Amino acid sequence: MSVTIKDVAKQANVAPSTVSRVLTDSPRISEKTKRKVRKVMEEMGYHLNFSGRMLVQQSTQTIGVVMKGSSSHSFDNPFFSDVLRGISASCHKHDYSINITTGDSEDAIYRDVIKMVQGKRVDGVIVLYSKEDDQVVPYLRERNFPFVMIGKPTADAKDIIYVDNDNVQASKEVAEFLINLGHEKIGYIGGDTHFEVTTARLTGFQQAVAAYGIDIPDRFYKNIQLNSGDAKKAVGELLSVDEPPTALIVTDDFNALTVMLALQEQGIRIPEEMSVISFNNTIISRLANPPLTTVDTQPYQLGYESADCLVAQLGSDKMFKKSVIVPTVIVERDSCMTRK
Structure with missing residues (x-):
């Protein structure tokens, strides 16, 4: 026969209602009692009947x-x-x-x-x-x-x-980081402008460069989706202008990797000829060549x-x-x- 809540309660010397509250992690039960009841559950091999619980609580869990x-x-x-x-x-x-x-x-x-x-x-x-x-x-x-x-x-x-x-503040800090490294010609590569995160990071960048009195020409702004073709096109356009940028902000590690590959195909050395910084601190940023400076968004x-x-x-x-x-x-x- 399967072990029931009543069996656990008897072995733990508590009321069945106490066992039920332990199962729902109720704040009404002390941590000491929770540890004792859970230990008994483990020793007796008790497992919660989710099907029955869902029927009673009208919950899918x-x-x-x-x-x-x-x-x-x-x-x-x-x-x-x-x-x-x-x-x-x-x-x-x-x-x-x-x-x-x-x-x-x-x-x-x-x-x-x-x-x-x-x-x-x-x-x-x-x-x-x-x-x-x-x-x-x-x-x-x-x-x-x-x-x-x-x-x-x-x-x-x-x-x-x-x-x-706070994507506005994070993007401000990225721009300030590059400015403090001596960069004033900064390209900005965003993503789909329908998403709030894209507009927030663009806003932060624009606020930062304005605060430093830096004018970023429209041709330094690009948007790409999740494909290498967009990255190659954006990089080609940025490199073809008079006085191209010396640094790029890319608003996602995944897109930054495609941009870095496109730069390297053009013979541009990173970071000697182009600095690149992005967002998210995913495994891509650690495995990129060179390893990518990025914002840890956790x-x-x-x-x-x-x-x-x-x-x-x-x-x-x-x-x-x-x-x-x-x-x-x-x-x-x-x-x-x-x-x-």
């Missing part, structure tokens, strides 16, 4: 994760893998599973979310982006369905719980905090709407040098 655009492209970028590791760690702590959207287009992802919500497959959702003209977030708000965003919400959605970096922590916020929201109807700002720091490696 599952969190939906909405990817940014195509799932295949998202998994190419290690930033999202690091975010998912953080989400997974928090979910494991709280005994939740994960259901990830698998669509290869925005419409397909939107349909995945509808299936999650209307099919009652998940208790809440983590949206891994903040984007203009998005279908998912308005749908979740209309349904009053619990969700958390990674990224600062757009201006008309201030009531949303979100986790993010993607693992972004994921972990987002799941923690969602679980807290699911556990309380009166949760205070809050945002979590994860700090950033520049990690200096070998892709930047002083301008002589």
Whole structure:
């Protein structure tokens, strides 16, 4: 016969209700009692019956994760893998599973979310982006369905719980870092301008160079997507102008790697002839040649905090709407040098 809550309670010399509260990690139970009960559970081989619990609580114990655009492209970028590791760690702590959207287009992802919500497959959702003209977030708000965003919400959605970096400040610090190395001709390579993170980092860069009285010509601004063709085109255009930049800011490690490869194909030495700095501090930045100076946005922590916020929201109807700002720091490696 399987071990029951009553069996555990009897062996631990506590009430069955105490065992139930230990299973939900209730703050009403002392850590000493929790350790004692969990030790008995382990010794007796007790495992929570999730199927029965879900029927009683009307809960799936599952969190939906909405990817940014195509799932295949998202998994190419290690930033999202690091975010998912953080989400997974928090979910494991709280005994939740994960259901990830698998669509290869925005419409397909939107349909995945509808299936999650209307099919009652998940208790809440983590949206891994903040984007203009998005279908998912308005749908979740209309349904009053619990969700958390990674990224600062757009201006008309201030009531949303979100986790993010201060991307304006981080980008200011990147620009100041290059300026302090003696660079004034700085190229800026962003991503999809529909995403809030792209516009925030551009804003920070522009504020920094303006504060230093540096004029960056329009031809020094480029945007690329997740493909090497865009990078080659952007690099070619930047190198072909009169007095090309001496440093480049690229707003994602993945894109920075494609830019570095394009520079090297053109015979440009990094950092001797071109300094490069980017964002996210993923494994790419450590394995790049040369190793890439980058902003550590702590993607693992972004994921972990987002799941923690969602679980807290699911556990309380009166949760205070809050945002979590994860700090950033520049990690200096070998892709930047002083301008002589």
